[in-house]
Amino acid sequence: MSRESPFKVVIAGASVAGLSLANMLQANGIDYVVLEAHQTIAPQVGASIGLVPHGCRILDQLGLYEKVMEIAPPIQTFNFRDATGSVLAQHQDMDHRLIDRQMLLQILYDNIKDKSKILTNKRAVKVKLTHGGIQVTTADGTIVPGDMLVGADGVHSTIRQEMWKLAADLSPKHFDPSEHEAPPCDNSCIFGISNPCPGIGPGDLHCVFRNSSSYLVTGGPEGRVYWFRFQRLPKTFQGSDIPRYTDADLEKALAESADDNILPDLKFSTLVENKVSAVMTPLVEYIYKQWHFGRIITLGDSAHKFHPVGGQGGNAAIESAALLTNNLVKSLSQSTSGHLSFAEVVSIFEDVQSRRKPRVALNHRYSHGRARTEALDTPSKKLMALHLLPLVDEQVVTLSYCAQSPGGECLDMLPVRPHRNLVPYKQELLAEPKSRDYLQWVFIGAYLFMAAVVFCANRHVELPLDTSHTQNTSPTFHLGQPNEFRAKNLSTSHDFTAMSGVEAWASGLTPSEIYSLGHFIQPAAIMVIEGYRGRNKLTPLGLPILWLMLVHLVGLEVAMPLYFALYTMVSDSETYWWPLRRFVPLRYARSVLIACVVGEAVRIGLLYNHSTISNSTRSLDVMQQFSFLLIPLLVQAFGVFCGRRQELNPSKTLDLEILSLRNTYLVVGIAGALCYWYTLMYIFRDPAVFSMLNNRILLSLSSIQSVQLPLETGFWIYLLASYLWSVQAIWDLRRVGRFSSSVLKSAFGILIGNIGATNRSLLRTQGRASRKRVAPIVPVLALCLCVNLAMSLYQLPSNRLIERRLCIDYYRRTDPSQINPDGRLDEKLCKIREIEKDLGRFMLLWAIVVGRFDALLPTKAIIAGPVLSILGGDCVFNSLTYNLASNLTDDHVQRAIYFGYMSSVSYVVALLGPALASSTMTLSLWLPFWLGLILLLLAIPIIQLLPSPQELDRDEDGLAEEQHEPLLSSPLLKAQDDQNSLLHSTAERLQTIKTIISSHPRNFTLLLFSFWLTSLASSDTKLLVQYISARYGWTFASAGYLLSGKAVVNFTLLTVIIPKLLRSAREVQQAGSTEAVDKSNIRNAMYCLLVSVFGALGIAIASRIWMLIPSMFVYALGSALPIFTLSLLKSPAISPPHTENLEGSSDPEPHIFSIVMLVKTAGSLVGAPLMAALWVHGLDIGGAALGMPFFFSAPCYTVAIWVLTEMKVD
Structure with a gap:
């Protein structure tokens, strides 16, 4: 185009993608023209379109969402039904809307201020690349010049075909020629609109699961019923082999399925009798490898086509248009001439494709997977749909339907109405969430390696042969486990005869045992809290009792690295970090702190009695052995008691739940810090006491020397694993956009906090032989x-x-x-x-x-x-x-x-x-x-x-040599x-x-x-x-x-x-x-x-x-x-x-x-x-x-x- 004329975008197709892009360009003052093949902008073709939150957010930025809400009620009841129409599961308040495609196009068209930019009866038939621009020739011979061409003309895109032809002459390797016949088709679809039908009200949505077929039926504005019937084809068709359906095929399919139940008392035949329109079409599902060439790009169904059951197609088109607009506005604002060079245009297209392809792949997988599940495609899908779905928590279902929203695009230059979302958009975070990628397995490998090292080291430990005490003595680094050898030795030590019972008992504990009194509560609290989070319910992390039993059997130095490895394995996904999944039910969140305090007090008391009473009863021994289970049992008991009270509205529980957990973290953290610094000060005040104490124990009980090394190894491994997990947790918060400070500074701060523990271990392990x-x-x-x-x-x-x-x-x-x-x-x-x-x-x-x-x-x-x-x-x-x-x-x-x-x-x-x-x-x-x-x-x-x-x-002898x-x-x-x-x-x-x-x-x-x-x-x-x-x-x-x-x-x-x-x-x-x-x-x-x-x-x-x-x-x-x-x-x-x-x-x-x-x-x-x-x-x-x-x-x-x-x- 001429440099004197303004930058102009030619849009082929007045589709949802095309008209959305026109509205976005209009909002930014960028010239455009829309070429529509049909005589009218919004023809009635019997189709409906689903609008989900990330698509509605962009419409809201354009000032159009209020108009959508006026005519399209939200989904209020989401019903899953079997082949008889009986309810399998039901969920409330899904923020989805269904609307006539014609109605949405009319809303988009009515918002265009200059209607002369929308040209009808202008089917694009030929595209030519010119110096500095493009030329589009329509069926009636009109030539439309522009700086950029956007193909928004649907699944059978003419612009895509023309783009391929140009590339075949200018750059043959740019496109894969096999893609002409690559798009597959596994299903057919009959979509229609019917007048009001009994049992289906506005805002009701019904998904009916059947063998090899399924239904999606919803009540829309004015009592209309939007419905889809999906049928699995006998085989997968591709390219030119994909069937084309006639009216006769449609009537035959409607007759064959007339007796299918939608509701127990509503047959599909009723919908057919009341239909306003119906169309039968093959469902192509494909994402093209390349969306652009030169100054030409395709958007929407021209570039990717999904199964409609997910309701993602139109929303994905709106998102792509928003991202293209963002890049275009940014580039034009940096241009001094008001135009963009060839390289700049290509750079814009490359960015749109590279950023959108992963997300549309996610949309494709979601829609295809949901279609297979609802059609009971395999035995596992049947098990999931008919038997497991009724058992899952509502959060899990909500998660499935909301997983597409957080990564959605929006218009950078227009404000977004503030919302408090339980599923945050990426723009609401400090940074866009990223996967751990290969570091996921590096972390997991490190944790498993640490656990294996300590486990193998502990296998070769020879326990003391004193049968009166080996029963409860462990060679591993068991925080909180009693060491009867030390207790027995201290009871006869002349250095502590003047002490009271409690003082003698406390003084007889080694640094690691003193440290453990305030530290065992911390991993226990973490296990219990994480066990009650919704995100962990379907994982082994949701069984805190299981993990505490593992701690009792193999020690923290083995159990915690395994816990960290499993946590790392399940926590990579962005959805794991959503507030929706982070919730701990309020009744349990309020119970954790009191359960930790009471449970730990009872446990320490049992440890003291066990080590000071010479003839302890068997019941006391049993109580001591299972005292580690007190915390999760008390949480459950207190939670049941608190659950009898009236629960608050879920929207009001978030702040209370956070406050309860914050208090729990604060108390258990202070408990650990106090014992930590008390131990440290005790050592520095009189390190000879511990050196003498350890030496005396080792001399009197030589058989425990083989235990010392695993204790040291376990301590170091536990310390290293805990430090690595702490740094990983901070990095995770930054990775998912919840934290903006330097990870290195935080890691250094944690390291400084652990230096004292390291010094304490060195003093303990080295002091006995070569201090x-x-x-x-x-x-x-x-x-x-x-x-x-x-x-x-x-x-x-x-x-x-x-x-x-x-x-x-x-x-x-x-x-x-x-x-x-x-x-x-x-x-x-x-x-x-x-x-x-x-x-x-x-x-x-x-x-x-x-x-x-x-x-x-x-x-x-x-x-x-x-x-x-x-x-x-x-x-x-x-x-x-x-x-x-x-x-x-x-x-x-x-x-x-x-x-x-x-x-x-x-x-x-x-x-x-x-x-x-x-x-x-x-x-x-x-x-x-x-x-x-x-x-x-x-x-x-x-x-x-x-x-x-x-x-x-x-x-x-310790005497210095004269010559060195x-x-x-x-x-x-x-x-x-x-x-x-x-x-x-x-x-x-x-x-x-x-x-x-x-x-x-x-x-x-x-x-x-x-x-x-x-x-x-x-x-x-x-x-x-x-x-x-x-x-x-x-x-x-x-x-x-x-x-x-x-x-x-x-x-x-x-x-x-x-x-x-x-x-x-x-x-x-x-x-x-x-x-x-x-x-x-x-x-x-x-x-x-x-x-x-x-x-x-x-x-x-x-x-x-x-x-x-x-x-x-x-x-x-x-x-x-x-x-x-x-x-x-x-x-x-x-x-x-x-x-x-x-x-x-x-x-x-x-x-x-x-x-x-x-x-x-x-x-x-x-x-x-x-x-x-x-x-x-x-x-x-x-x-x-x-x-x-x-x-x-x-x-x-x-x-x-x-x-x-x-x-x-x-």
Whole structure:
């Protein structure tokens, strides 16, 4: 069109979609013209249309809803009936309306101010694309120009056919040619309107279920009856095979069904006798893949057709028109010329299609599923319709019919009348709800993994053999379970003889037991409250007694992760979070608090009596055993009592229910907090009391030592699962648009609140054996955490920065229209082979440059590790920190556990780093860099906390040795500190290295080769983000979240499973048997390598994301390798003994770690460019070749297995 004329939209078809769009364009001052094929705008074709809330809301914005309400009564009674007409179920007040399609079209037409824009007898027959616009030729030869064409001409759309023809010449691959014959037809429909019939009043709706057929009958305005008869066809027809029905077919079908019951005393024949009109038509159900081409788009039935039983077709058309109007108004407001370029128009259409297709797919599934249910299509559908439907709660039925509304579109520029909705629209929320997507299964997998870890750990616990007490003693972390061993011991302890009974009992409880007195009430309250919510009634979460019994049997540390996993499984859907489904009946909401207080008081009282009465009766034992069931039983009893009172109107109960639950959460939270801080203050006030108490118990009852580890494991797992679930709950609230604050800030606040609990556990578990050795490892771990997390924060945003630059350069050359006016570009457009290959080549070149800088730096540069990692700084930092950890203990098991803790820090970083980088990248691409800088600054004061030689004590008597090798040791640092000349110092270190190598040349060389191989092979993990992004089309942020799930497995393995295995192995090995220890380390290292082989191969062949996730978790199990290989460095088969004459040379241990870290750095410097080259080559080939780096790493791990088998430790 001419640039002088205003922007004009040509609408083909005065349908609901066409006239709705005309009214919306009129409201925004956009020029348009409507071409209607018929002589009149609203012909009577015997059809009715359903209007549901999301469609009515848009009509209300246009000022038309009042007119609809004047003639269309709402559905007041919703009846489900069987083939005899008998009622199966009945529900009241459904906010749906049925109206003549003719009446709605007339309302829409009457609202048009300039009727000259509505042209009748103008059937569009030909479409032409012109420079800057379109031309439509009508059947009478009229040519109508415009800037944009909207096809709203129904299921047999001429505009769609013309669009396909144009694309066949200009872009043959744009449309799928098979779609011409693709739309299927499974049902026929007779729809009609009848004059008033007895038994069907205005606002009544009847759904009649029959075998292979069904009826939908409703009373409309002026007593009219709208009815549909749906009949299942003998087979599915497609395209040109779909039958066309004649008047004779209609009369035959009406006669065959005349005796069908609508009501018990109303036959279908009565409706037929009173009919005003009736039409028989096939029901096509289909959503076209592409709705637009060039400046042409189709809306409504032209783009998608649903089964009419759901009443969604007309409403979906109105929604699509609203979204198109929103985009058009926004784009025109940003245009300086008043017109839109070709690229801008295409961008508008792409957005409409991409946002509407998921929703119309939901409408299609709902309508098709409902049609099959009402036609009793399968035995399961028959069971559901005839037997289960009468039993379900009204909320469930309401949910089914309201599920289509919340995601509805509206006009952004027009006000929406405020309502207090129990089913909120997405525009009423803080953000549009989203699915958890793959993170759903990451969370579930993490919870199940935690539960399995503790359950397996508890299976191998040997209980004390004292038959008088084992009956009620559990080895697991049972919050609130009595520990009779401690109670019995305390009763004879001289330190507590002056205390009263209650004081002695309370003082005899361990920190975890004190903590439990105020904490058991919290999970119990959560289980009970969630059990009464409507959203959980049809799930196992609706059985709180079942979960409390599970807690009693296996402990909170197993039951709660399982509870969290099931909760995660059922709570992904947006409908789960609707206020309609959140309700707890008021009588139960008011009962929870008093039931929790009374039930917990009785339970604690029974625990006290059980532990202080020496000859307790059997009834008291039984009461104590089942005391955990008091809370749900009391809630039910109080609820029944309160239920006898008159209930308030449901609309008034919401505030009262929220207030009752808020008070419950407040009280149980305060109870837990008070016991938590009381326990913490008790420990800090006199930690020696608990150290003495635990040691005395363990000495007097040595058989309970095997119980201690599962208690510690259970506590940590319960703590970790609770923290993860708490953060997930906050993220869920943000995900579904109920919360707008930062999830990271909230997660950090929760973490700070748990630090005290962590410290308490450390004090309890470490205080009995090596209390003074807890402190030295903590600053080392803290330093590793800060420095490595700073490093991790750089990876994702740096990759994204490089990719974005390459992507912008690419589209500037190929398609500048894809770049937004502000210079931004959708990240999804960057996931193409050309750009990914350029990124791979860039990373390859960068790795080669990095490989030239490998000089070691002095210890003073430790804080520059992240920045200097490209210069070999990782080698310095790792050698220093591992050397520090090595010198903290002489116990090989404790040393290996320390190595595990240090390795776990890297996986904590892998857990937090990608997630933190991903979430902050969405705010600002530079934010992760600033956070990394802050972490480096935090690391500076931590360095001052690192242990000095005088603070460490290696003697069993606790006396400091006179000579200590400095722990912060490296060759260059020693050279600076030594008083001798630099030349002499260098010669001394060379002599030390020579001594190390000559001591055990074969074993040391083989071990170094294994370090080099595994470091080279593990370089493939640096490509995981790019691999996931390129192979599965994910954004870098989403890939980062997936890597965080992998890190959960790594962390749990290194902090829980491996320490348990090491401690268990120590019990069966002979004291001082170094050969057994070395063989065990080699064997475990080979297991880790074997798992890595399978994991790498699994990742390489994973063609689908569901195949990748388990492969990544298997690969993660190999992360324990450094624990065992680094432990070998202290072995006499590798390191020369301290008693050997080293001729004045320095301690060999720091040099060994420096050599190892140099070798590992060399492996990574070779691996980085090699893996990058393989990655680029794989991108050239495509397909399974994308996994080429992982195909290469698997043989490297295999060779490393062979290398370890060649080591001799005999």
